[in-house]
Amino acid sequence: MWARNLLFLAVCGIGILWTVGTLSQPASRFVYFSGASPSGKPARSEGLPGTRRHRDQSWQHALAQLDAQFREAWAAAGLTPAPRADDLTIARRLSLALVGTIPSLEEIRALEAWPEDERLPRWVDHLLADRRYAEYWSERLARAYVGSEQGNIVLFRRRRFRLWLADALAKNMPYDELVRHLLADEGVWTGQPAVNFITATINPAGGNEPDPVRLAGRTARAFLGMRIDCLQCHDDKLGTIELGTADDPQGGTQAHFHELAAFFASAQISLVGVRDGQRPYLVKYQGDAQERKVAPRVPFGKEFFEGHGTRRAQLARWVTHPQNRAFARATVNRVWALLFGRPLVEPVDDIPLHGPWPVGLEFLADEFVRSGYDLARLIRLIAASAPMLRDSRADFPITQEHEAAWAVFPLSRLRPEQMAAALVQASWLKTIDGQAHVLQRLAMAGQIDQFVCRYGDLGDDESSDQASTIPQRLLLMNGELVKERTRPQPLVTATSRLAMLSRDPPRQVETAYLAVLTRRPTPTEKAHFVTRLFDVSPRQRGQALEDLYWTLVNSTEFSWNH
Numbered sequence: 001m002w003a004r005n006l007l008f009l010a011v012c013g014i015g016i017l018w019t020v021g022t023l024s025q026p027a028s029r030f031v032y033f034s035g036a037s038p039s040g041k042p043a044r045s046e047g048l049p050g051t052r053r054h055r056d057q058s059w060q061h062a063l064a065q066l067d068a069q070f071r072e073a074w075a076a077a078g079l080t081p082a083p084r085a086d087d088l089t090i091a092r093r094l095s096l097a098l099v100g101t102i103p104s105l106e107e108i109r110a111l112e113a114w115p116e117d118e119r120l121p122r123w124v125d126h127l128l129a130d131r132r133y134a135e136y137w138s139e140r141l142a143r144a145y146v147g148s149e150q151g152n153i154v155l156f157r158r159r160r161f162r163l164w165l166a167d168a169l170a171k172n173m174p175y176d177e178l179v180r181h182l183l184a185d186e187g188v189w190t191g192q193p194a195v196n197f198i199t200a201t202i203n204p205a206g207g208n209e210p211d212p213v214r215l216a217g218r219t220a221r222a223f224l225g226m227r228i229d230c231l232q233c234h235d236d237k238l239g240t241i242e243l244g245t246a247d248d249p250q251g252g253t254q255a256h257f258h259e260l261a262a263f264f265a266s267a268q269i270s271l272v273g274v275r276d277g278q279r280p281y282l283v284k285y286q287g288d289a290q291e292r293k294v295a296p297r298v299p300f301g302k303e304f305f306e307g308h309g310t311r312r313a314q315l316a317r318w319v320t321h322p323q324n325r326a327f328a329r330a331t332v333n334r335v336w337a338l339l340f341g342r343p344l345v346e347p348v349d350d351i352p353l354h355g356p357w358p359v360g361l362e363f364l365a366d367e368f369v370r371s372g373y374d375l376a377r378l379i380r381l382i383a384a385s386a387p388m389l390r391d392s393r394a395d396f397p398i399t400q401e402h403e404a405a406w407a408v409f410p411l412s413r414l415r416p417e418q419m420a421a422a423l424v425q426a427s428w429l430k431t432i433d434g435q436a437h438v439l440q441r442l443a444m445a446g447q448i449d450q451f452v453c454r455y456g457d458l459g460d461d462e463s464s465d466q467a468s469t470i471p472q473r474l475l476l477m478n479g480e481l482v483k484e485r486t487r488p489q490p491l492v493t494a495t496s497r498l499a500m501l502s503r504d505p506p507r508q509v510e511t512a513y514l515a516v517l518t519r520r521p522t523p524t525e526k527a528h529f530v531t532r533l534f535d536v537s538p539r540q541r542g543q544a545l546e547d548l549y550w551t552l553v554n555s556t557e558f559s560w561n562h
Helices: 002-024 057-076 087-099 105-113 116-129 131-146 158-170 175-184 193-199 212-224 254-264 311-319 325-340 361-370 375-383 400-404 416-426 438-455 470-478 480-486 494-501 505-517 523-534 538-553
Strands: 242-244 249-251 267-270 273-276
Touching: 057 361, 057 375, 087 105, 087 116, 087 131, 087 325, 105 116, 105 505, 116 131, 116 375, 131 158, 131 193, 131 212, 131 325, 158 193, 175 193, 175 212, 175 311, 175 325, 193 273, 212 254, 212 311, 212 325, 254 311, 325 361, 325 375, 361 375, 416 538, 505 523, 505 538, 523 538
Parallel strands: none
Antiparallel strands: 242 249, 267 273
């Protein structure tokens, strides 16, 4: 018996020491990019794509120009921009956008240990070098490329595709190269994961062959920012789709769509995977009595179309050609939407080919092309821009004009997977990243999947902002995830560790606010909850801390990006 009691006391002692270290010290495993870690040793991320060496003078000059454009637009519209948000608020925004969860208490301690003028650049570096960024963005982009459904498991491996995307993002593969792989790669979908972009459209009832119509619609939306799907059935009678050139704009026709689809007609399934054959593309246009053979032709930009190689290779080079402004604009608009929760042009995949365009879009498209389609550099520019640094509040009335001009940071609901990941992270003071224990990461993944299934998946529409429903609010108030992650469990949840840490209610309240809301409590909030903690006995303090955590995670502030 004495041995068991001794073991129990030893485990408790280790847990207390671990918690004290977490609350009082910067994290030793936190990624530093100043050239050295706090210990003086070389930073472990040295040489990774996306460190501070990429923010050279040209980047600084580009940021100054981008900010100048927005400030000039605000001045011209007579708008006073919101003040700069505090560092922790901006860090929370960027964490939600780049890794899909809130900062851990461990990360907050490390962030605040940095010099103020270096905090946010280092924070972006830290997030981009974190594998969580690659994993999270691969899922967000995969929804635009192949949808959210698992599809035909025999001919389509969504997980394999997403892992390939994550590896490409982690290496910061030039984005034009990534897209060329998607459009033109050949081979087996397990060994050449990019071909899953093609096989995702296979319908077993349709002969187990890729669908050129779906591929054309998906290519136009995901890579050109154009909704031309309706042209598969009829010409554009309303004049909402402009093609051709700026000097000679044309209304969209059925021919425009099906000539684009014809590039994919040659993609066939063989014993060696996806291969390009000689299958013709046949279509029956509206009003025709019979089908006709359609030759591949691009709907605009014929002057930079290079007609050599396989059909899909021709299309891939045209889509990603430096002169194809639609490709650069579409990418910038999607990246902006992922960072802000709202695109520059709405909907995210319906950008006018010939303008007009909002402030910042053309400039960022130019910078993206000039950088060699460097996605990490584009993210850095947007993350450091004046709109990203604005507060979502102001001491003057905020109007729709402020929101439309990005003079305030736009409010947006957390996505279901962000909500679940934030709940789990808030209950664990250490960072749940690739270095966390494998069982902890597996548990987190399972809990997120269950929560999203019950809360409701947003599906393929990556920029939707649906209103919260009563069942969703009840899930947050009474769901198993919230209960499990807020109730005291020795050495498991933050509430237990806070109760064990000390008998200092002011510090416990402040730590809870930092872990859940990524901010410190206001004097009024602190006084209220400290009084509540002082009013209970030390034995009941764990339950009081559980109540505090439950209150914070069910607050409106927690479930919104602001």
